[in-house]
Amino acid sequence: MITSPLNEVVEKETAAAKPKCLRCCVAAGCLSSGSLAVKQSLQASVTEAGLQDEVHVKGVGCMGLCSQGPLVQADPDKVLYTGVTAESAPTIVSALQGAKVDLPTTDLNHPFFTLQRPIVLENSGRIDPERIEEYLVANGYQALYAAVRDMTPKDVVDAITSSGLRGRGGAGYPTGLKWALVAKTPSHQKYIVCNADEGDPGAFMDRSVLESDPHRVLEGMALAGYAVGATQGFIYVRGEYPLAISRLQTAIKQARRLGVLGSQIFESGFDFKIDLRIGAGAFVCGEETALMASIEGKRGIPRVRPPYPAESGLWGQPTLINNVETFANVAPIIRNGPDWFSSIGTGKSKGTKVFALAGKITNTGLIEVPMGTPLSTIVEVMGGGTPDGSAIKAVQTGGPSGGCIPAHKLDTPVDYESLASIGSIMGSGGMIVMDADNNMVDVARYFMEFCMEESCGKCIPCRAGTVQIHRILTKIHEGKAGQEDIETLEQLCEMVKSASLCGLGQSAPNPVLSTLRYFREDYTALLPKASEVTV
Amino acid sequence: MSVPAGVNGAGPPTGAKPHPSGDNRFKILEATMKKHQHQPDALIEVLHTAQELFGYLENDLLLHIAHSLKLPLSRVYGVATFYHFFSLKPKGKHTCVICMGTACYVKGAANLLAAIEQETGIHSGETTPDGAISLLTARCLGACGIAPANVYDGSVAGNQSTDDVLNRVKEWRNNDNIATK
Numbered sequence: 001m002i003t004s005p006l007n008e009v010v011e012k013e014t015a016a017a018k019p020k021c022l023r024c025c026v027a028a029g030c031l032s033s034g035s036l037a038v039k040q041s042l043q044a045s046v047t048e049a050g051l052q053d054e055v056h057v058k059g060v061g062c063m064g065l066c067s068q069g070p071l072v073q074a075d076p077d078k079v080l081y082t083g084v085t086a087e088s089a090p091t092i093v094s095a096l097q098g099a100k101v102d103l104p105t106t107d108l109n110h111p112f113f114t115l116q117r118p119i120v121l122e123n124s125g126r127i128d129p130e131r132i133e134e135y136l137v138a139n140g141y142q143a144l145y146a147a148v149r150d151m152t153p154k155d156v157v158d159a160i161t162s163s164g165l166r167g168r169g170g171a172g173y174p175t176g177l178k179w180a181l182v183a184k185t186p187s188h189q190k191y192i193v194c195n196a197d198e199g200d201p202g203a204f205m206d207r208s209v210l211e212s213d214p215h216r217v218l219e220g221m222a223l224a225g226y227a228v229g230a231t232q233g234f235i236y237v238r239g240e241y242p243l244a245i246s247r248l249q250t251a252i253k254q255a256r257r258l259g260v261l262g263s264q265i266f267e268s269g270f271d272f273k274i275d276l277r278i279g280a281g282a283f284v285c286g287e288e289t290a291l292m293a294s295i296e297g298k299r300g301i302p303r304v305r306p307p308y309p310a311e312s313g314l315w316g317q318p319t320l321i322n323n324v325e326t327f328a329n330v331a332p333i334i335r336n337g338p339d340w341f342s343s344i345g346t347g348k349s350k351g352t353k354v355f356a357l358a359g360k361i362t363n364t365g366l367i368e369v370p371m372g373t374p375l376s377t378i379v380e381v382m383g384g385g386t387p388d389g390s391a392i393k394a395v396q397t398g399g400p401s402g403g404c405i406p407a408h409k410l411d412t413p414v415d416y417e418s419l420a421s422i423g424s425i426m427g428s429g430g431m432i433v434m435d436a437d438n439n440m441v442d443v444a445r446y447f448m449e450f451c452m453e454e455s456c457g458k459c460i461p462c463r464a465g466t467v468q469i470h471r472i473l474t475k476i477h478e479g480k481a482g483q484e485d486i487e488t489l490e491q492l493c494e495m496v497k498s499a500s501l502c503g504l505g506q507s508a509p510n511p512v513l514s515t516l517r518y519f520r521e522d523y524t525a526l527l528p529k530a531s532e533v534t535v
Numbered sequence: 536m537s538v539p540a541g542v543n544g545a546g547p548p549t550g551a552k553p554h555p556s557g558d559n560r561f562k563i564l565e566a567t568m569k570k571h572q573h574q575p576d577a578l579i580e581v582l583h584t585a586q587e588l589f590g591y592l593e594n595d596l597l598l599h600i601a602h603s604l605k606l607p608l609s610r611v612y613g614v615a616t617f618y619h620f621f622s623l624k625p626k627g628k629h630t631c632v633i634c635m636g637t638a639c640y641v642k643g644a645a646n647l648l649a650a651i652e653q654e655t656g657i658h659s660g661e662t663t664p665d666g667a668i669s670l671l672t673a674r675c676l677g678a679c680g681i682a683p684a685n686v687y688d689g690s691v692a693g694n695q696s697t698d699d700v701l702n703r704v705k706e707w708r709n710n711d712n713i714a715t716k
Contacts, residue, residue, distance in 0.1 A: 066680020201636035240675070299617040
């Protein structure tokens with residue numbers, strides 16, 4: 001362990017630790033099922049039983065199994081209680097004293113838990129996200145300390161490069177290359193931007209990381225700032241995530257108080273400041289140039305690249321943009337070394353990926369697995385298949401920019417190249433399971449409606465093309481289309497894909513193209529039979 | 536930091552005059568703009584605060600912000616209408632947000648929306664003529680673990696059925712009727 005001025009805080013915190021702990025999830029999923037009342041009830045029961053010196057009740061971030069919340073984990077008994085209510089909470093406290101109780105629990109030896117490899121989520125569900133002290137006990141800010149004291153900025157860039165980390169926002173651009181480019185662009189002012197505008201419907205990884213372990217993201221951004229020579233960072237977070245916003249505000253305040261953000265961090269010459277920018281509900285702002293326009297207080301409209309943000313970004317200055325999960329990987333890489341990180345995953349996709357499992361799946365929630373894990377392991381073994389045991393029809397990855405993967409392709413490993421080769425994308429990590437009840441034309445139309453409404457309107461292929469694609473899909477869905485409409489649809493999709501300005505338009509046809517490729521029968525079944533067609 | 540308003544006898548930047556209505560909320564808004572040194576870049580933050588204070592962004596308010604940040608009204612109006620979060624019309628007493636994220640959608644969110652649309656006679660984005668209920672849809676609440684999820688008056692409820700939604704609307708109406716009596 002590295003000696004840092006923060007050791008005092010760590011020692012104090014460790015000394016105050018109690019032998020037993022009840023961890024109650026207070027992330028958004030469990031909160032909406034009433035976990036705050038559960039936590040209060042647990043606290044009251046502990047006090048009533050006179051156990052306040054022995055049992056620590058704390059609110060923690062996401063424990064993964066969101067569908068069975070509110071969740072409470074008892075330590076050191078290693079029992080995870082599911083569906084806890086304020087009424088059942090006192091029983092948990094008596095179980096902690098050795099009483100035999102009959103409460104719903106879940107098997108922690110289930111593959112859902114055992115096949116995970118937590119790096120990004122290592123502290124999630126373990127530490128109180130509103131206390132910097134707990135993050136420090138979990139080796140927090142040590143990577144930053146080591147970097148600013150013992151490493152040159154170039155060392156940090158090199159470590160990220162050789163770790164093989166790639167952007168977790170979707171495209172998978174090598175993070176080290178991006179950092180090196182910003183680092184070598186000369187400027188008196190550079191910026192770090194964290195893209196927390198998690199717009200893909202059905203994806204909630206970034207929300208969870210921000211709500212469960214906000215300091216990890218701040219530390220990653222500060223390391224990036226040191227590496228590329230930036231002194232100001234912005235986190236652009238969705239307005240739809242009020243809890244994540246408030247936890248980030250708390251975290252930034254605490255970090256400043258302890259001097260891990262601000263000027264002359266750890267008595268070095270490095271200054272770094274982070275401000276929040278709250279998004280106002282525009283999907284296109286996930287695109288980096290649109291996001292920067294929004295930070296500048298303008299309409300979130302993308303512009304032509306190049307110049308890339310690394311050369312000319314916020315207010316024309318070199319800007320490094322990475323998403324939440326990418327920054328969350330940085331501190332562990334610096335702490336454990338790049339070789340450790342590159343030993344996980346596949347040849348071209350290193351490390352782990354967090355996925356949000358949702359839709360028609362038994363174990364809905366958040367998982368983190370090594371890159372290269374087959375889709376079938378994720379949805380069938382870990383996710384437990386569909387709740388009613390029916391067959392999985394498709395798995396949708398990548399949201400409105402991704403595609404639908406059919407059941408017979410579920411042996412595909414999750415890495416950037418494999419997913420692209422079957423017409424989908426890694427995306428940010430949303431994974432929606434669908435069964436026979438879900439008609440693929442309807443699904444394609446749903447995503448096209450989304451893109452149509454979210455198109456910023458700047459370039460014609462996207463603005464007009466998405467409307468026309470949606471119109472044809474509606475026509476097919478209503479059974480009014482002919483074979484020629486499907487051909488037009490395919491042509492139109494190719495045109496929008498190749499001619500649109502930004503990622504939104506370029507990827508908008510993906511759900512249509514992938515469903516046409518794998519589920520053509522859903523389309524043709526909706527065409528009027530030849531005998532019904534009047535010539 | 537910029538020179539605080541009033542120092543050197545310069546007064547606050549032009550346009551930042553107190554609003555003639557004397558409404559106290561304008562003072563809070565002014566404080567937000569001052570915090571951002573009346574930078575045009577802070578427009579979105581200022582609009583967030585304004586909507587929080589006033590509930591929605593009426594024309595007079597947009598004009599006031601435009602003057603204070605020295606921005607053309609077209610720019611302020613353009614930004615306010617670009618983002619879904621900003622509303623230029625007043626909201627109803629109660630709001631119901633139906634999440635239309637993918638996870639909610641594949642679990643039947645469209646049926647929930649259809650049910651409440653039929654019950655209230657309004658579409659998404661509208662408010663009932665009596666100003667009682669506003670109906671909205673969300674792109675994704677990120678509460679996919681408890682899909683389908685809705686937000687009733689700011690609190691999220693998971694695993695919703697059409698009955699749950701309709702009961703909530705009835706509850707609102709009953710309570711309001713009692714209150715008015």
